[in-house]
Amino acid sequence: xxxxxxxxxxxxxxxxxxxxxxxxxxxxxxxxxxxxxxxxxxxxxxxxxxxxxxxxxxxxxxxxxxxxxxxxxxxxxxxxxxxxxxxxxxxxxxxxxxxxxx
Amino acid sequence: xxxxxxxxxxxxxxxxxxxxxxxxxxxxxxxxxxxxxxxxxxxxxxxxxxxxxxxxxxxxxxxxxxxxxxxxxxxxxxxxxxxxxxxxxxxxxxxxxxxxxxxxxxxxxxxxxxxxxxxxxxxxxxxxxxxxxxxxxxxxxxxxxxxxxxxxxxxxxxxxxxxxxxxxxxx
Numbered sequence: 445x446x447x448x449x450x451x452x453x454x455x456x457x458x459x460x461x462x463x464x465x466x467x468x469x470x471x472x473x474x475x476x477x478x479x480x481x482x483x484x485x486x487x488x489x490x491x492x493x494x495x496x497x498x499x500x501x502x503x504x505x506x507x508x509x510x511x512x513x514x515x516x517x518x519x520x521x522x523x524x525x526x527x528x529x530x531x532x533x534x535x536x537x538x539x540x541x542x543x544x545x546x
Numbered sequence: 547x548x549x550x551x552x553x554x555x556x557x558x559x560x561x562x563x564x565x566x567x568x569x570x571x572x573x574x575x576x577x578x579x580x581x582x583x584x585x586x587x588x589x590x591x592x593x594x595x596x597x598x599x600x601x602x603x604x605x606x607x608x609x610x611x612x613x614x615x616x617x618x619x620x621x622x623x624x625x626x627x628x629x630x631x632x633x634x635x636x637x638x639x640x641x642x643x644x645x646x647x648x649x650x651x652x653x654x655x656x657x658x659x660x661x662x663x664x665x666x667x668x669x670x671x672x673x674x675x676x677x678x679x680x681x682x683x684x685x686x687x688x689x690x691x692x693x694x695x696x697x698x699x700x701x702x703x704x705x706x707x708x709x710x711x712x713x714x715x716x717x
Contacts, residue, residue, distance in 0.1 A: 445549065446556050451593070454560045455652040458567055458586070460647040465571030467643035473576055473621055478562050480614070482568050484590050495597045499669050500681050502683065505599055506692055512609050513699050515708035519614050523621045524710035530625045531716075 451492040459485035471525050472536040476519065483515045555596055569585040576622045579617060587611045598673045601680055 458481055465478030487508040494504025530536050563586055570582035587610045594603035687693040 445607045445668075446552055446596075449658055450556060450560070453655055454563065454593075456651055457564050457716060458649040460654070461567040462562070464643045464647035469571065469628060470639075470641050473625065473707070474571070474579055477579055477618065478571055480583060480610075481570065481586060484586065484637060484641065485553075488590060489591055491594060491597055491599055491602065492619065495599070496662065496664060497666050499666050502675055502679070503690070504595075505602055505675070505680075506683065508599075508602055508697055509558045510603060511694075512605055513621075513703065516609050516614055517703050519617055520657050520710045521706050521713070523617050523690070524714035525585060526621060527624065543569055 448492060448496045451488065455485040455488040455492070458488070470538050472529070472538060472541075475522075475538065476522050476526070480515065480519070483511065487511050508512075552596065559589050559592045559596065562586075563593070576626060577619070580618045580622055582611075583614050583618070584611055587615070598675075600674055601677065 461486065462478045462481030466475055469475055469478065470503065490504040490507045490511070492504075494502065498504070524537055529541060533540055559601075564586035566582045566589065570579050570586060573579040573582060587606065591606040591611070592604040594606060630705055640647055683691050685691075
C-alpha cells in the first residue's frame, strides 16, 4: 500500500501551485482556474483520509462528491460574473476592476 | 496488483498532476491553461481510481472534465478579443506569490511529515464501494445518510443556474 504521506504531499503541492496562480495571475479566468486547482487538492485529501484512516466508512467520498457539485455551481456563477465584467469593461484584468460603480 | 505497480502508477499520476498544474498557472495563452487544467483533472480521476473510488472518478470526469471545462473554454473564447493572449505578467506580483506558496508548502510538508497517522483496519478483499451502498447512503434520511445535503445541493444548483442566466444576459 502506498504511504499516505505521498498523497498528502502531492495534494499540498497542487494546493500551493493554485495559491501561486491565485496571487500571480491577472486574468480573472486564470484566477478561477487556480481556484479549481485548490478545490481539487482538497478533494484528494478528503478521499485519502477516508481510504486510509476510516476505510469502513464513506464520509470522505461524499464530501468530495458534494465538493465537486458545489465547485461546478460556483464556476457557473463566477463565469457569469466574468462575462458581465467583460461586457462592461471590455477586458477581464483584475487591475481594472477597482471600482464597483460605473 | 503489487505495491510496486501501484507506486509506478502513483508517481506517473503525480508527475502529470504537478507538471500540468504548474503549466496551467504559468501558461500565457488562456486556452493552453485550460488544456493543462484538463490534464490535472484527468490525473485526479486517476488518483481516485488508484484509491478504488470508481464512482468518484466517473463523477470527476463527467462533471469537471466534461462540464466545468466546457464552461471555461466557452468563457475564454467569448472574452479573448485580443488574440487569446493575456497581458504580460506583472513582475512585481510573482515574487510575493512565489514566496507565499513556497512558505505555505514548506509548512504543510513539515506538518505532514511530522504527523504519525493511525491507519484504520483495512477492508478485506475488494475495497471498491458498490453502487447500491452509494445510492442508499445518498437517498436515505437516517444516520450517515445524505438525503438533506443532496436536496440542498439540488436547490443550490438550480439557484446558481438561474442566477448565472440573470447575471450574464444582456440588459
